[in-house]
Amino acid sequence: MTSKEYTDRLVDEGALTDYLEAELGPADEYSVERFSGGHSNETLFVTWGDYDLVLRRPPPGETADSAHDVIREHHVMDALQETDVRVPTTVLACDDHDLIGSDFYVMEQEKGVVLRDEEPDRFTDPDTRRRVGAELIDRLAEIHTVDYEAVRLEGFGRPEGYTERQVDRWHQQLEWAFEVTAKERAIPPLDDVHSWLAANVPDSHPHALVHGDYKLDNVIFGSEDPPEIAGIVDWEMSTLGDPRSDLAWLLTYWRDADDPPCAIPELVPTFTDREGYPTKADIVDRYEAATDVTFEHEQFYRALAVYKLAAICEMFFRRHLEGNADNPMYPKMRERVPAMADWAVRIIEGDEPV
Known part of the structure; x- marks a missing residue:
């Protein structure tokens, strides 16, 4: 399976377009790119007009019970918005599987540096x-x-x-x-x-x-x-x-x-x-x-x-x-x-x- 084929399993870009337009208004610029550095839930970077967004969804296929609950992930981050705990700004959450085949949520992209394989x-x-x-x-x-x-x-x-x-x-x-x-x-x-x-x-x-x-x-x-x-x-x-x-x-x-x-x-x-x-x-x-x-x-x-x-x-x-x-x-x-x-x-x- 190619990376493009795998990304196509993760998101129906047409359905996502309709959803984002209904929730956020129309956009002149739209793109979706999969982040390949994660190891559990799938992360996609979405450009929607002036918004730089991150979409999180479970991996495709069967998953273990209770694993990959992205709606729960959204819930805690949303609750922490006004606290000292530093979380990205939440935007949307959706449990309609008819859109991209799974639950998903959307947050604003937090710009910065992640220390993973080496130090900048x-x-x-x-x-x-x-x-x-x-x-x-x-x-x-x-x-x-x-x-x-x-x-x-x-x-x-x-x-x-x-x-x-x-x-x-x-x-x-x-x-x-x-x-x-x-x-x-x-x-x-x-x-x-x-x-x-x-x-x-x-x-x-x-x-x-x-x-x-x-x-x-x-x-x-x-x-x-x-x-x-x-x-x-x-x-x-x-x-x-x-x-x-x-x-x-x-x-x-x-x-x-x-x-x-x-x-x-x-x-x-x-x-x-x-x-x-x-x-x-x-x-x-x-x-x-x-x-x-x-x-x-x-x-x-x-x-x-x-x-x-x-x-x-x-x-x-x-x-x-x-x-x-x-x-x-x-x-x-x-x-x-x-x-x-x-x-x-x-x-x-x-x-x-x-």
Whole structure:
């Protein structure tokens, strides 16, 4: 399948034209371009007259239950518009599948820089790196300290029992992926990790709005110096739950200088071990000071984060095997997911402390 054929599966440009014209008025300029850097929900850049927009929709084909809920993603971002949490401006949301074949929403495009594969020159001095780390942690603290009841999110999730449900949820997502991928190879250590997690769920945890996918390449830095985060994106897994899970997820995507080789270098930045960036221990210290939340049971949360990442990547692998993806990274999950299983085991056994 060519990239053009895949993009055509994502959006009926004629139907989208009619919808945008009805909602936003006519436009002299109209174009749609798929963003190829994402790995979950699909992102398309839409030019509509003077509007620079982003459209988000699920991937085509069958998806795991509860995954890729873009209307939920729109709801939380819309609720946060008037808070200190930095989110792009929401524009439209649509659950009429007759238009492009799925739910979708539209937001204004946040212009800026995303740190993903490498640092732009502007970000390479140690002071700027320190600022990047501080911004990342402080903006996460703002998410976790927002008054979610005051912004109409009190029914957005069930924070009680969230952590236990996370263990069950990602086990179910893995089982869904294994319906197809198990024919390719088995990953026995993931069964051991699941059993350990199920037996070691903390008895209680703080309650907060959680992002669910908070990491360096899901924030956009603006053009000012020193750099500030202008927008936080990819809220599809957001809910009310346990803030320690977000912190552990951020640490999963952060490398210290003495870390062992990365289990999935396609997703984890390799430059955070350079001079100026905080260490994982520094991140925990600053986060605890900003939120008054202590990172208790850190082995559990970090192992759960890697288990979650393994589940997501195994779902990628299923989508690849079924022909429902156009991403050159997905075939590599044949080897990467077993490596992540070993990573989770090392955390559980205390071989990879913070």
